[in-house]
Amino acid sequence: MIYINCPHCGERNESEFVYGGNADRPRPADPDELSDAAWCDYIYTVPNIKGWAREFWWHVHGCNRWITLLRDSRTDEVQAVTQEADRG
Amino acid sequence: MQGYEVSIEIPPRRGLLDLRGNAAIRLICNEQLGGDLPLAANRLACLPGNKLAYCISPDHWLLQVEEGDEGPVLRSLEQAAGQTFHAFTDVSDLYAQIRLSGPDVREVLVQGVSIDIHPRVFPAGSTARCEFAKTTAQLTCLETASVFEIAVYSSYQRYAIDWLTQAQGR
Amino acid sequence: MGRVDRSRPITFRFNGQTYSGFVGDTLASALLANGVMLVGRSIKYHRPRGIMSAGVEETNAIVQLLGDEDEPNVVATTLPLYQGLEASSVNGRPDSRFDARAINDVLHRFIPAGFYYKTFMWPDNRWDWYSRFIRRIAGWGTAPQKASGGRYEHRYHHCDVLVVGAGPAGLAATLAAGRAGARVLLVDNQTEAGGSVLGSSAMINSAPAMRWVESATTELAAMPEVVRLTEATAVGYYKQNFVTVLEQRPDRHWLRERLWKVRARRVVLATGAIERPLTFPDNDKPGVMLASAVTTYCFRYGVKPGRTAVVFTNNNRSYRHAIEIAEHGIHVAAIVDLRKSPDTGLCEEALARGIEVLRSSHVVSVKGSHRVTGVGVAIATDKSIREFHCDLLAVSGGWDPAVHLHSQSGGKPVYDESIASFIPGKSVQQERPAGACRGELRLAKALADGYAAGAEAAALCGHVGVPVESFDCPAEPCLGILPVWDVPTARKAARAFVDFNNDVTSKDIRLAVREGYRSVELVKRYTTAGMGLDQGKSSNVNVIGLIAEISATPPGTVGTTTYRPAYSPVSFGAMAGTDNGQLIFPWRRTPITDWFIANGGHLDETGALFRRPLYIAKPKETASDAIEREALAVRNAAGIYDSTPLGKISIKGPDAVKFLNRVYTNAWDKLPVGRCKFGYMLHDDGRLLDDGVTFRLSEEHYVMSTGSGVADIVLRHLERLLHCEWPDLEVYLTPVSDQFAVICVCGPQARLVMQQAGIDIDISREAFRFFDTGFCKVAGLDARLSRVTYTGELSFEIEVPSRNGLKLWKALMEAGADYGITPVGSDTSMLLRTEKGFIAAGLEGDGHANIHDVGMGWVVASDKGDFIGKRSTERDINAGGTRPQVVGLLPQDPTFVPPKGTPIIEPGETCESRESIGMVTIGFHSPALGYPIALAQLSDGRSRLGDTVTLYTGERTVSARVCEPVFLDPDGERMRS
Amino acid sequence: MKYSALSLALQGLRNHKDWRPAWRQAKPKKSYDAIIIGGGAHGLGAAFYLAQRHGIKRVAVLEKGWLGGGNTARNTMTIRDNFLYLANARFHRAAVQAWDTLSTQLNFNIMLSKRGMTTVLMSDRDLSDARRMINTTALFGADHRIIGMDKLRELLPLLADSRRLPVVGGIHHPDVFLARHDAVAWGYARAASRLGVDIIENCEVTGILTDARGVTGVDTTQGRIETRKIGMAVSGHSKHVAEMAGITLPVETVPLQALVSTPVKPVLDNVVVIRGFNTYFMQTDKGELVMGSAADPYPSFSQRGTPRIPEATIAAILQVFPVFERMKFMRQWAGVLDITYDNSPIISRTAVDGFYIDVAGSGGFKTTPLAAKMHADLIATDRPDALIEPYSLERFASGRLILERASYGNR
Ligand SMILES: Cc1cc2nc3c(=O)[nH]c(=O)nc-3n(C[C@H](O)[C@H](O)[C@H](O)COP(=O)(O)OP(=O)(O)OC[C@H]3O[C@@H](n4cnc5c(N)ncnc54)[C@H](O)[C@@H]3O)c2cc1C
Numbered sequence A: 001m002i003y004i005n006c007p008h009c010g011e012r013n014e015s016e017f018v019y020g021g022n023a024d025r026p027r028p029a030d031p032d033e034l035s036d037a038a039w040c041d042y043i044y045t046v047p048n049i050k051g052w053a054r055e056f057w058w059h060v061h062g063c064n065r066w067i068t069l070l071r072d073s074r075t076d077e078v079q080a081v082t083q084e085a086d087r088g
Numbered sequence B: 001m002q003g004y005e006v007s008i009e010i011p012p013r014r015g016l017l018d019l020r021g022n023a024a025i026r027l028i029c030n031e032q033l034g035g036d037l038p039l040a041a042n043r044l045a046c047l048p049g050n051k052l053a054y055c056i057s058p059d060h061w062l063l064q065v066e067e068g069d070e071g072p073v074l075r076s077l078e079q080a081a082g083q084t085f086h087a088f089t090d091v092s093d094l095y096a097q098i099r100l101s102g103p104d105v106r107e108v109l110v111q112g113v114s115i116d117i118h119p120r121v122f123p124a125g126s127t128a129r130c131e132f133a134k135t136t137a138q139l140t141c142l143e144t145a146s147v148f149e150i151a152v153y154s155s156y157q158r159y160a161i162d163w164l165t166q167a168q169g170r
Numbered sequence C: 001m002g003r004v005d006r007s008r009p010i011t012f013r014f015n016g017q018t019y020s021g022f023v024g025d026t027l028a029s030a031l032l033a034n035g036v037m038l039v040g041r042s043i044k045y046h047r048p049r050g051i052m053s054a055g056v057e058e059t060n061a062i063v064q065l066l067g068d069e070d071e072p073n074v075v076a077t078t079l080p081l082y083q084g085l086e087a088s089s090v091n092g093r094p095d096s097r098f099d100a101r102a103i104n105d106v107l108h109r110f111i112p113a114g115f116y117y118k119t120f121m122w123p124d125n126r127w128d129w130y131s132r133f134i135r136r137i138a139g140w141g142t143a144p145q146k147a148s149g150g151r152y153e154h155r156y157h158h159c160d161v162l163v164v165g166a167g168p169a170g171l172a173a174t175l176a177a178g179r180a181g182a183r184v185l186l187v188d189n190q191t192e193a194g195g196s197v198l199g200s201s202a203m204i205n206s207a208p209a210m211r212w213v214e215s216a217t218t219e220l221a222a223m224p225e226v227v228r229l230t231e232a233t234a235v236g237y238y239k240q241n242f243v244t245v246l247e248q249r250p251d252r253h254w255l256r257e258r259l260w261k262v263r264a265r266r267v268v269l270a271t272g273a274i275e276r277p278l279t280f281p282d283n284d285k286p287g288v289m290l291a292s293a294v295t296t297y298c299f300r301y302g303v304k305p306g307r308t309a310v311v312f313t314n315n316n317r318s319y320r321h322a323i324e325i326a327e328h329g330i331h332v333a334a335i336v337d338l339r340k341s342p343d344t345g346l347c348e349e350a351l352a353r354g355i356e357v358l359r360s361s362h363v364v365s366v367k368g369s370h371r372v373t374g375v376g377v378a379i380a381t382d383k384s385i386r387e388f389h390c391d392l393l394a395v396s397g398g399w400d401p402a403v404h405l406h407s408q409s410g411g412k413p414v415y416d417e418s419i420a421s422f423i424p425g426k427s428v429q430q431e432r433p434a435g436a437c438r439g440e441l442r443l444a445k446a447l448a449d450g451y452a453a454g455a456e457a458a459a460l461c462g463h464v465g466v467p468v469e470s471f472d473c474p475a476e477p478c479l480g481i482l483p484v485w486d487v488p489t490a491r492k493a494a495r496a497f498v499d500f501n502n503d504v505t506s507k508d509i510r511l512a513v514r515e516g517y518r519s520v521e522l523v524k525r526y527t528t529a530g531m532g533l534d535q536g537k538s539s540n541v542n543v544i545g546l547i548a549e550i551s552a553t554p555p556g557t558v559g560t561t562t563y564r565p566a567y568s569p570v571s572f573g574a575m576a577g578t579d580n581g582q583l584i585f586p587w588r589r590t591p592i593t594d595w596f597i598a599n600g601g602h603l604d605e606t607g608a609l610f611r612r613p614l615y616i617a618k619p620k621e622t623a624s625d626a627i628e629r630e631a632l633a634v635r636n637a638a639g640i641y642d643s644t645p646l647g648k649i650s651i652k653g654p655d656a657v658k659f660l661n662r663v664y665t666n667a668w669d670k671l672p673v674g675r676c677k678f679g680y681m682l683h684d685d686g687r688l689l690d691d692g693v694t695f696r697l698s699e700e701h702y703v704m705s706t707g708s709g710v711a712d713i714v715l716r717h718l719e720r721l722l723h724c725e726w727p728d729l730e731v732y733l734t735p736v737s738d739q740f741a742v743i744c745v746c747g748p749q750a751r752l753v754m755q756q757a758g759i760d761i762d763i764s765r766e767a768f769r770f771f772d773t774g775f776c777k778v779a780g781l782d783a784r785l786s787r788v789t790y791t792g793e794l795s796f797e798i799e800v801p802s803r804n805g806l807k808l809w810k811a812l813m814e815a816g817a818d819y820g821i822t823p824v825g826s827d828t829s830m831l832l833r834t835e836k837g838f839i840a841a842g843l844e845g846d847g848h849a850n851i852h853d854v855g856m857g858w859v860v861a862s863d864k865g866d867f868i869g870k871r872s873t874e875r876d877i878n879a880g881g882t883r884p885q886v887v888g889l890l891p892q893d894p895t896f897v898p899p900k901g902t903p904i905i906e907p908g909e910t911c912e913s914r915e916s917i918g919m920v921t922i923g924f925h926s927p928a929l930g931y932p933i934a935l936a937q938l939s940d941g942r943s944r945l946g947d948t949v950t951l952y953t954g955e956r957t958v959s960a961r962v963c964e965p966v967f968l969d970p971d972g973e974r975m976r977s
Numbered sequence D: 001m002k003y004s005a006l007s008l009a010l011q012g013l014r015n016h017k018d019w020r021p022a023w024r025q026a027k028p029k030k031s032y033d034a035i036i037i038g039g040g041a042h043g044l045g046a047a048f049y050l051a052q053r054h055g056i057k058r059v060a061v062l063e064k065g066w067l068g069g070g071n072t073a074r075n076t077m078t079i080r081d082n083f084l085y086l087a088n089a090r091f092h093r094a095a096v097q098a099w100d101t102l103s104t105q106l107n108f109n110i111m112l113s114k115r116g117m118t119t120v121l122m123s124d125r126d127l128s129d130a131r132r133m134i135n136t137t138a139l140f141g142a143d144h145r146i147i148g149m150d151k152l153r154e155l156l157p158l159l160a161d162s163r164r165l166p167v168v169g170g171i172h173h174p175d176v177f178l179a180r181h182d183a184v185a186w187g188y189a190r191a192a193s194r195l196g197v198d199i200i201e202n203c204e205v206t207g208i209l210t211d212a213r214g215v216t217g218v219d220t221t222q223g224r225i226e227t228r229k230i231g232m233a234v235s236g237h238s239k240h241v242a243e244m245a246g247i248t249l250p251v252e253t254v255p256l257q258a259l260v261s262t263p264v265k266p267v268l269d270n271v272v273v274i275r276g277f278n279t280y281f282m283q284t285d286k287g288e289l290v291m292g293s294a295a296d297p298y299p300s301f302s303q304r305g306t307p308r309i310p311e312a313t314i315a316a317i318l319q320v321f322p323v324f325e326r327m328k329f330m331r332q333w334a335g336v337l338d339i340t341y342d343n344s345p346i347i348s349r350t351a352v353d354g355f356y357i358d359v360a361g362s363g364g365f366k367t368t369p370l371a372a373k374m375h376a377d378l379i380a381t382d383r384p385d386a387l388i389e390p391y392s393l394e395r396f397a398s399g400r401l402i403l404e405r406a407s408y409g410n411r
């Protein structure tokens, strides 16, 4: 039960959030520019980082915002949220 | 005696508006409402005319008004907001309120609320949107520390009451 | 005497005999007081076993509770005695004195660790057959036959400091943190505070230690922010200081057990140390007991577990125990010490009490079968053997700090030579061990360490200013331990047990290592050492030491296995808490749900946690009759359907159209206010996500409806896109599902029903067209009316604030009475949409079809720029090849309704080929048409229209004609009427 | 020495003195004909079949920790073939059959026992989904049956009426087996070692060396080793090991948890699945109930349990087996599984010649003998068997996935 420090709500249990994927992998701006293979690679290959990574988490049972969290996938240690995902 | 001493009631209906907008919209609302919408999430403000404003996040509020006022208030806010980007929505039926009171109210709540509601941390006048019994609730500690109100999505109201009754252990 | 209340006797039964004990006893102490030492048989060799310890580490005294308290695998040493307790031994058949399966003990040489891997293969891999017998022998108690009906609760708890263990160190820690003003939770698994000093003659500040314990607890009781729990075990230490604590027999008498889910800013682990036995032949006989346990029984319970004792040790601490035992009136015949030169002061003290000290000596034999009657001791100095009569052999192999929770928290225990055991390594969470848990075995040091840990924890939470405290205790010598992991023996057949619970001997460990299972993890799994009920609390270090010795590596390099929750076992009831009935998940209701319950609705959970009727049966009506009746009513008269569970999302803002264009496959620029439109939403990998209708209510305000089952998924999908991918879009999403009740009136008579109910706008075909939406009053209620359909009939969808839902429903029912209005359930709705060939993303999509495959290519606007799923759909087209496509099927046999999932094979093929070309996604008997229909996914299906294919049902094959996936009113006359 | 009742008896009389290590403790040689990365059941199996079927005996298995300490040590032993899609249904059917004589083949009792699986259904919707599964898989000869309440009660006498939704029926699937998970690794290791395979523990591969012609060797914590063929079978670490060869895999690593109760006398023969709650449990030969449910909701390599899964799993069990209220939860653990994008296995060649992969995380323990055999054949011949053609890595470039939802959680 990791403890996530939401910039709006303070520390809350992981069960209040929904994991929203890696935050450093924006959707390509123009998918048509990508070859089929490159597009498949974007769709099917998640970064799956072993170590610290920036992730989106949706505080669905709280402020309803998407926040960015730094988490170490080897230990599930979390670091203060660096920024918000959305416009604020 | 078996179980916790808590009474579970449904408070009288109120009007409820969901307000979304940036700082400019907040100022417009503040002017219209004659008081400030709180700026930080999980803060509560009493506004003139028996209104309560819950801040969900810095651009998101729930405004509680007296029953029947939701239409007029919504219209006046809409008018004032004009073309500025915002979303005001009547959610009077989206949420259902439940009121809990009694000496053991925290004993019941801690069974389903994972945030800290110790009276030192969550005294009268506190509010938080948080998980409650596997659903979402706006949890508020009213004037006296042993009275709470929980607003849940209305399709969950009966479940929430059943859940509380069971948590009460009577 | 002791801490039992002699004024409150209790009777209890064990193995059919009635005994008496007292409040404050455990089952074990009461049995010992009654002279019962033999409590059961071991699991594999069925050897007689007695009580080993006085705590959670007990590995032998496992009993079955009987009667109403029917419960397996109860540890007698931790079970408080209660009136009427009834228990029996486990594994003794016919009873624990005479056990037929003790034959295993005779055959022991043929069944060493892992023997089953080497045999039972003949003939023909027949393990199946053998396992039937072997399983019956395995296991401990019997599963309970009934539930207790008791109440189990969960509760969340927050604190600054969680202190685990209320021994001297834990109490001192709590005092310090409490004095600083921190919020502290102190938990201890025993019935009262005191930890190890409950069973000792220790002194603190020149008074009996319990005096100090009492004053500490009194002081703590006066601190409002300190919560103390007894019989509360910290069982799981999870990420970020989330600790679960099982509280048994809480003070609220109507609670059976309670699981605390604690989030602590700091944790102090003052869990003490567990004495470990020595490994020597026949060390498992009843009457062999941990030295500290003997003193605990004497001091705490006022019980003498024997008359004459021999103490067998490798460390200085047991001298104190020997002296205490002697002071308690048990004759101590000798201290058998493995070491050459024990502490001279202690030897003198022992001698002064008439206890002989035998140096460099060890126990070579233990006499007696069901109870120790004597021991043989080999004395190295003169190579002689001496025999002692005794009924108690108190052993000590050293002390193992209870590092379990530290390990659970992610820490790696490290080996400490000075105590020949493992202590917590570097803390990886906000945790600090204290006292004996940290290897601090001397009382004064443990107290000071605990106090410092408490003060430090409080300070780290911002509570400073702890008064200085000093603790004064009599000097204690160092442990002076000489680790001897396997006491030598000359007898070839002798067996020395390491893990008593799983009957693992030192020979087993040697065999495992010899066979190449060298890692401690492999030894564990090959021999099962440490995998039993006690999770190896008193055996793990002995196993590690032995491996180290055999493989000539330091124990620290061998390392421990990983300790995992639960520290001690937790009942399933407590794990589930109140999540054990109806309310395990939320139940959602619409305003009409109660009406359905009262009127014959067959309710099911149909996604999104809603209870919904599949059909609404008349008395005695079958399901299929009800569905047929409902369907015909919709086709011929009028149906009424509760659409409330559909998801509804209000979309507002200047970029709303842009947003819709990006998330739907079709174009939204031209939709006028007051109209709505069907849209298809895809995942970005091209799979179908949802279809639904979106309404334009004003210039910048749209309301999207989604499938009920996927409402949450769609909301998450949209929110994520908006926040994480397109934060620049000026759009707000507000989920408003529960704000409204939505009721649909459909069928040729629907318009008349609406008019009868009262409506204040013109709803003629021309004035209120298909896909129009607008505000009006229906039956006097403010409503939004739309013409959308899920059935292909003339339909009106009426949305009112949910408080008015039932009112509207009743008004419509009344208005429709004369028009044959019929409530319709979701199974019927499924049938109706099948007749119309409306695609259900979940069924026809089957998780992998794309939008063209399901024949919905017409909803794709190829000229509007990018949208979610576009690129993947194109990629599918580029990849070419055959794709599964949705078609209709008309079975040639009019009595055959193809069930969901029926495979389709080429005509003329037999099923032997194991090649299917498609699958039925749904099939019904159509009451309107009078024959069976089905939708299917068929490979290249569009090119097979008009062909015949074969349906394979396992029993038979039926031909079916492939047709367009629409069976009724293909031009949509009815819905537009 | 051959394992048999006779040798056991003889050794019993000789104090088990003569048992040799089940596998030789080998030190890495300078080069091998083939190297298998990953000493789990899949990797050890592949090494065994390379030696046994193809006579390639200069083979090493490199394991970074202790033998079988990955998911092989953590899985819940269930061998089943209820899959929905053609390729999977066919492969898993064959995979189940491949276990049949493994014990005698390896001369190591892996304790294969036929237990059957009973799925408890609690809603009409579950029932209709079940029909779908049964009808599709029937084509491949899988034997699943819908059973009514009477039969369900007969199979599961302790079943009570569910408290949330009524139990409406079940599915019975007789061809479901359990095997002692660790023994499969040990059995393969012993058999492979006897054929000359070097099994090297505590040897982590840290780099994969290539030249224009493909792989040339590996760097390990025990030094550099040369080889022209590498088979990768590292389960929860596929992505990162494959990356060493420059191959990107469409996998995400998620924890999957399991837990056991304290052992009791036999109460349950079948593997029980509680459909509506995504939960399953069974009783081992030793008497514990082994339980599991869905994977964790976010990726992680931490290989540790959470409080939520045991609570939810046990709560689900109590829904239909309230009599187990006083059973006791003893231990929980987690494995890390590589979930492929479509939940189907990858057993494939790669763009790097000589580098072959068995991403078993998605195929499971249940496929071990067949997957290992196919992997070995692929390494030896460079040609995929028809059964594993659909499992090629190329499918992720074309989008021809085998989206198998039924296997989610990989039990
Ligand atoms: C809780 C749980 C329950 C499961 N239940 C079932 C079930 O009931 N039925 C079923 O069919 N499947 C089940 N599975 C899945 C199953 O466990 C795996 O699919 C299977 O064990 C994979 O075997 P493997 O040999 O490929 O992987 P592993 O046993 O994980 O072996 C891979 C090995 O590679 C090693 N390795 C990794 N990186 C390196 C490196 N760089 N160098 C050297 N070595 C390395 C690892 O240490 C590991 O030992 C379950 C999994 C879990 C976690």
Ligand SMILES: NC(=O)c1ccc[n+]([C@@H]2O[C@H](COP(=O)([O-])OP(=O)(O)OC[C@H]3O[C@@H](n4cnc5c(N)ncnc54)[C@H](O)[C@@H]3O)[C@@H](O)[C@H]2O)c1
Pocket (backbone or CB within 6 Å): C164, C165, C166, C167, C168, C169, C170, C171, C187, C188, C189, C190, C194, C195, C196, C197, C200, C201, C202, C203, C232, C233, C234, C235, C270, C271, C272, C273, C320, C402, C405, C434, C435, C436, C437, C440, C441, C442, C443, C446, C447, C476, C567
């Ligand atoms: N001089 C003497 O005669 C003498 C006598 C007794 C003890 N001592 C010493 O006193 C010191 C006492 O130290 P301490 O306080 O560190 O240990 P302790 O053993 O006194 O206390 C530990 C307590 O923690 C409890 N506990 C352990 N794990 C738990 C868990 N997971 N959940 C809940 N409770 C749990 C135990 O039941 C025990 O009550 C030790 O150094 C000991 O050796 C000295």
Ligand SMILES: Cc1cc2nc3c(=O)[nH]c(=O)nc-3n(C[C@H](O)[C@H](O)[C@H](O)COP(=O)(O)O)c2cc1C
Pocket (backbone or CB within 6 Å): C530, C531, C532, C535, C561, C562, C564, D073, D074, D075, D076, D077, D181, D258, D260, D284, D286, D288, D290, D331, D332, D333, D334
């Ligand atoms: C099928 C199965 C049965 C198990 N039974 C037991 C058991 O009876 N006792 C026990 O302590 N652990 C048991 N375990 C768990 C192991 O002790 C251990 O937790 C697991 O192999 C993971 O290793 P780790 O906890 O060291 O990471 C079992 C594991 C599996 C997969």
Ligand SMILES: [Zn+2]
Pocket (backbone or CB within 6 Å): A006, A007, A008, A009, A010, A059, A062, A063, A064, A065
């Ligand atoms: Zn938040």
